[in-house]
Amino acid sequence: MVDRDSPDWRIVITGVGLTSPNGNSLDEFRGSLLAGRSGIVKFETRYMGEVPAGVCGFDERRYQKKKEIRRGTRAGSVAIYCAREAIGDAAIDFAAFDKSRIGVYAGVTEHGNVETENEVHAISQYNYDVRYWSHHHNPRTVANNPAGEVTLNMGITGPHYCIGAACAAGNLGIVQGCQMLRLGEVDLALAGGVSESIHTFGIFASFKAEGALAAHADPAKASRPFDKNRNGIVCSEGGCLFTLERLTDARRRGAKIYAEVTGYGVNSDATDFVLPDATRQAECIRLALKNAGLAPGDIDILNTHATATPMGDVQECIAMRDVFGAEDGVWVNNTKSYIGHTMGAAGALELAGNLPAFDDLTVHPTINIDAVDPQCELRNLVVNRPKKIDRVEHILNNSFGMFGINSVVIVSRLRN
Amino acid sequence: MSRDEVRAAIIDILADIAPDEDFNAVDDEKNLREQFDLDSMDFLDIVMELRKRYNVEVPEKDYDELATMSRCVNYLQPLLTAARA
Numbered sequence: 001m002v003d004r005d006s007p008d009w010r011i012v013i014t015g016v017g018l019t020s021p022n023g024n025s026l027d028e029f030r031g032s033l034l035a036g037r038s039g040i041v042k043f044e045t046r047y048m049g050e051v052p053a054g055v056c057g058f059d060e061r062r063y064q065k066k067k068e069i070r071r072g073t074r075a076g077s078v079a080i081y082c083a084r085e086a087i088g089d090a091a092i093d094f095a096a097f098d099k100s101r102i103g104v105y106a107g108v109t110e111h112g113n114v115e116t117e118n119e120v121h122a123i124s125q126y127n128y129d130v131r132y133w134s135h136h137h138n139p140r141t142v143a144n145n146p147a148g149e150v151t152l153n154m155g156i157t158g159p160h161y162c163i164g165a166a167c168a169a170g171n172l173g174i175v176q177g178c179q180m181l182r183l184g185e186v187d188l189a190l191a192g193g194v195s196e197s198i199h200t201f202g203i204f205a206s207f208k209a210e211g212a213l214a215a216h217a218d219p220a221k222a223s224r225p226f227d228k229n230r231n232g233i234v235c236s237e238g239g240c241l242f243t244l245e246r247l248t249d250a251r252r253r254g255a256k257i258y259a260e261v262t263g264y265g266v267n268s269d270a271t272d273f274v275l276p277d278a279t280r281q282a283e284c285i286r287l288a289l290k291n292a293g294l295a296p297g298d299i300d301i302l303n304t305h306a307t308a309t310p311m312g313d314v315q316e317c318i319a320m321r322d323v324f325g326a327e328d329g330v331w332v333n334n335t336k337s338y339i340g341h342t343m344g345a346a347g348a349l350e351l352a353g354n355l356p357a358f359d360d361l362t363v364h365p366t367i368n369i370d371a372v373d374p375q376c377e378l379r380n381l382v383v384n385r386p387k388k389i390d391r392v393e394h395i396l397n398n399s400f401g402m403f404g405i406n407s408v409v410i411v412s413r414l415r416n
Numbered sequence: 417m418s419r420d421e422v423r424a425a426i427i428d429i430l431a432d433i434a435p436d437e438d439f440n441a442v443d444d445e446k447n448l449r450e451q452f453d454l455d456s457m458d459f460l461d462i463v464m465e466l467r468k469r470y471n472v473e474v475p476e477k478d479y480d481e482l483a484t485m486s487r488c489v490n491y492l493q494p495l496l497t498a499a500r501a
Contacts, residue, residue, distance in 0.1 A: 066435035067453070131467065135460045 001183050011178045012250050012414060013258040015090025015243035016352050017082035021054030021236050021339045025085065029349075030356045033364040034386050038220035038338050040234055046121065046201040048208070052219035053198045054236025054340040063153065073115060073140050074196035076149030078239035078345075079106055083150045083190045090243040090255060092188070094154075103186035104147040104160035105176040106241065107169025107193030108344035109401070111162060112141030113200040146194050158186050162344075166401025167305070168266075169193045170240065170347025171409045175264050177244040187249060192348030194239035207233055210274070212309050223341075224368040225306035225334045226313055226376040233307045234340030240348035247414075258355050259411040262394070263292025269404020276312050281319035281398070281406050288396065288408035289323075297327045298394050299410070301363050303350050304334045305398040307341050314375045316398065321378070331389060332381045334366035347399035351409060354395050358413050363387045417496045422489050425496065429465040433458050444485040466492070470499045 002008045016026045021039025023029030032039070043053035060069050060077045063084040069077060083104065087094055119137050126132040139145065147160040159180070165172040170193030177191025197203045207213040214232040216222035224230040250257055265287030269277035289296060302324070306313045324330045335350040342349050357363060365382040372381065394412045401407075417425070427439050430452075437452045448454055462482060466472045472495045474482070481491035 067433075070433075070435065071457070126468075132464075134464070135457060 007248050008246050009182060010247035011181055011244055011261045012247050013242045013261065013355070013411065014245050014250050014255040015086040015092070016240065016258065016355070017085025017087070017089060018238070018240040018349055018352055019056040019058040019078060019081055020238045020342065020349055021056055024056070024058040026089070026352060026356065029353055033335070033338060033353050034362065036365070036367050036384070038223070038367065040219045040222055040236070040340050042219050043198060045204055046117070048201050048204045051204050052214060052216065052222040052234050052340070054234065054238065054342065055198065056237050068153065071136065072149045073145055074199055074237070075108065075111060075146040075194050078194045078196060078237065079146040079150045079241065080153045082192065082194065082239040082241040083154060086190060086241045086243045092243065097188065099155055100157045101187040102156045102158040103177065103180050103189050104150045104156060104158075105173045105180065105189055105191040106147040106150070106162045106344070107165055107171070107173035107347065108143070108146060108162045109164070109166050109169055109195060110197060111143050111145055113202055114196055115140040117200050117202060150190065165405050165407065166403060167307070167341065167343060167346055168399040168401040168405045168407040169344040170349060171264070171351070171397065171399040171407035172266065173348060174242065174244070174261065174351070174409055175266060175407065177242070178261050178264070181244060181246055187245070189244040190241045191244050192239070192241040193344040193346065195237050195343035195345045197343045198235050198237045203235055207235070214308060221368050223308050223337050225304070225308040225337050225366055226372055226378070226381065227308070227369045228371045228373045230308040230310065230313065230373070232309055234336070236340035236342045238339065238342035238345040238349055240345050240352050242348065242352070257414050259358060259395070260414050261409065262412040263288050263294065263410040265291055265408045267406050269406065271404055274402055276315040276400055277404055278315040278318035278322070280404060281316060281400060282322040284406035285319065285323045285396070285398070285408050288410050292394075292410045292412070294394060294410065296324050297329060299324070299330045299396045300389065300392045301354055301357055301395045302330055302332045303354050303395065303397045304332060305400045306334050307336055313373070316400070317376045317378055325379070328379060330380060331363040331387060332378050333363055337366045337368045347397060347407060347409065350399070351395070351397040351411065354397070355411070357392045357395065361389055361392050363389055417493060417500055419489055419493060422493045422496055423485065425470070426485065426488050426492065429462055429469070432465070433461045442485050447483055448485065470496055472496060472499050
């Protein structure tokens with residue numbers, strides 16, 4: 001394991017592959033964010049009828065044959081698309097790369113619900129005769145399925161697994177990738193998160209039962225973090241995988257470098273199954289800042305987690321006021337207002353959407369705000385329209401999940 | 417069911433299971449796994465589809481009978497005919 005003083009400590013993002021409800025590449029995604037374009041539509045689900053949801057439209061056939069799509073899962077298809085796009089974007093000479101030195105670290109909130117629901121529904125048509133239960137069930141539902149499908153598709157023989165960290169999983173994938181590179185386990189990490197969760201009815205039904213599922217006549221307006229009239233979560237599918245490399249390796253091959261991962265923090269609330277804890281969130285943010293060697297005022301863009309639940313948004317704002325309340329140069333935004341909650345992908349996707357700010361010095365807003373909830377008053381919340389600022393050196397990304405898993409990732413413009 | 421009908425039913429199932437393959441030029445005497453990208457999970461799919469579509473059970477000891485197209489037809493014709501009745 002290298003230490004902080006070693007040149008091999010520093011980790012950079014060299015490629016991005018993503019699919020979101022409003023874009024299937026970083027350019028498309030960023031374009032939608034700057035144009036205020038949501039991706040949420042009316043989506044038909046089993047037993048729940050029509051709900052607002054974010055649906056991805058990437059071309060599954062670009063990197064998979066029909067049989068692979070048939071045999072695998074949607075999360076697998078998302079992961080393969082993102083991984084292949086990221087490798088292409090990073091301009092890695094994949095044919096020459098030692099495949100045993102590539103790791104796949106994909107965050108997921110859950111995996112297996114889609115397949116299980118489908119199979120239970122299928123055997124219900126045969127009077128619950130288990131002879132009609134698919135032999136595909138087990139390989140489709142093991143928690144490493146999405147990461148595993150990437151290795152099969154790409155011939156990767158290094159380690160692969162999924163990281164289950166609820167809605168923080170996308171950030172945790174990045175953290176895991178950094179750690180494995182620093183440990184010298186791999187030389188290239190495909191890291192981030194994926195989600196197929198909209199293809200279960202259960203996730204919608206459970207949020208509805210908790211009083212946490214958004215509703216709005218116009219689906220594009222349903223996801224309203226910080227707005228006075230927000231009424232819950234919009235569920236979405238999506239994925240984002242980054243290529244992470246040691247800076248030394250990236251420089252050696254003349255790679256394009258989006259940013260350096262300069263710090264992270266992960267902790268747990270230890271409070272409640274579902275309800276978040278502002279104190280622990282603030283603690284997590286401070287952990288990340290300390291890890292990065294930064295002060296709160298050093299952050300230029302802060303991408304919030306906020307899912308538009310009445311309570312969750314308030315707790316995050318309390319945490320943020322605690323850490324950043326005195327700062328006037330920290331610009332705050334949110335991505336879920338556009339794309340809903342992409343579950344395992346959220347941390348990674350939401351970070352990706354801000355990366356182009358290092359070049360265009362623009363903070364994308366949070367949309368769907370008619371009136372900010374007074375309990376969510378935040379200094380420098382960028383509302384509805386993008387904001388050009390003078391400098392973007394450091395971007396901080398919050399992702400918090402059930403059981404109080406908190407994660408914060410900080411990325412910075414590469415210096416020296 | 418006639419031999420042609422049985423053969424068509426099998427091709428139909430294979431086309432769903434292996435949608436990238438072209439089953440127009442099957443050599444009935446050659447091993448199916450040598451001609452096409454079919455693995456053991458695919459053969460379980462064939463057994464499942466026979467169960468779902470025709471209520472025909474293929475016991476594990478008989479899986480070898482599905483190795484080539486002509487063996488498939490020979491084996492399944494009486495079973496599919498009985499199931500139809």
